[in-house]
Amino acid sequence: MNIEQIKSLLARFYEGQTTPEEERLLADFFRREDVPEDLQEDKQLFLLLAQTSDQEMPQDIADEIAAFVNNLGKSDIQPLTHVSQQRKGVIFRLKTPPKMWYRVAATVAILLAIGGGMFIHQQRTLATDPFRDTCSTPEEAADAIFYANDIINRSTAPFLRSTMIATEQVNDINETLGKIQPYINQ
Amino acid sequence: MKRILLVAVIALCGIAAQAQNKIFEKYAKMDGVEYVCINKAMFSAGLSIATGGQVVVDEANTQGTDLSKFANYNRMIIITAKGDKKQVLYNDIQKLAKDKDYELLMQSHSADGNDATFLHNEKANPNEFIICNIREEDCSVVVLLKDK
Structure with missing residues (x-):
């Protein structure tokens, strides 16, 4: 593609009239090293838009941008000279990040991990209970x-043997005492 | 802060209560050691099979032994260690004999190497009675317990 065709596509891009195929052509052109000097600003802007086009933007910021774009023709702010018109309206996709779902999912995952760990620990404890x-x-x-x-x-x-021996000895002593008792009492 | 301290104290009490059972716990999982634990229901069933007024004559002496002496207890642990584990078990029992919670009731040493130790746990569990016997072949410990 020649420079005139690029400039024509670029103008249509700013008006929001390009097809995805044409935008790819512009992206391929601006990714080259030999972009003319007068298109360098467009190159930076186009590549920046191409990088951020899929990111989600909060509603309030999108509204501010949309208001700024709408007020371009009514204020002292001058648009870029090589751009005839800015596309009016919302450029970026609007979507509120599902923060609550992430929290719920994280909480459930943590609870499942703790519960599973406790169950496994209990089973192991039961198996090795002394x-x-x-x-x-x-x-x-x-x-x-x-x-x-x-x-x-x-x-x-x-102990029983000792007890038996001791019992025998006590019996012997008692028997001896019995024999000498009459003589002691006399 | 008070709650944290209270939880810590309760946890430490639990840990201390379990400490005295550690000496038997380690033998439950040790290789080369026979470990038998009979709890209340199984002990009662086994005793009713084993006794019923039967008299068993031991080969070591001529005096008949009545198994009904086990009727005063309802749980039992038997540990038998051989080889290099024999001395380990015996040393653990001797440490227990020196423990302030345990009372050494009797200890005997015979010429044939048949030594016996009788211990009673007076403080923590008055219904716990430990008999340790070591001989050339093995060292055996019988722990008689009575749950309330």
Whole structure:
């Protein structure tokens, strides 16, 4: 495309009459290094608009821009000389960011993560609880009780033997005392 | 600030209450250690199968043993450690014997290496009774408990 065609497209762009294909042609032209000096300002403006065209703008700012554009012809503010008309009306898409939904989603995600973590921790704790039953049947429990009884018997056996020995010795002493008692009482 | 302190105190009480059970908890998960825990319902069922007035004669002595002595308790833990874990378990019981909450009732040492220790938890749980027996093959601990 030659420069005259570019300028014609540019004028139509500012009037909001270009098609997306024509806007792509303009974007490709302005991305080149050899843009003429008199189109440098248009290049900067066009590339800036192309970058921000998909971003969402708050309603109040969009209204201010629209008012400014509408008042261009009524005030001392002069438009750019190579632009015949500015497009009137809203340029940018208006959309309120769904901040509330983000908060709700974040809260739900955090609650699910905490709840899931607690559930997993509880399951692991139950599985490794040292005070849960290890016997699955009463018969197993009965065998364990007999085993414990053997341990207790082994442990008490030395005391029982000592007790038996001491009892025998006491009996011997009593028997001896019984024999000498008549002589003591005399 | 007061609420934070109150929550911290309550949390610490919970932690302290669990501390004395740690000595048995670690053996529940230890390799090379046999760990048996019988809680109330299973203990009652097992005891009714095992006793009923039966007399069991132990091979170590000629005196008959009546299992009805277990009727005073309703929970039991049995820990048996062999090999290198044997001494670890025995040392833990000896530490418990020196604990101020535990009373050393009896301790015996025999020529054949069959040593026994009897402990009673007077302060935290008067219904807890611990018997530890160590011999050449293994070290066994029986913890008799009675829940209210």
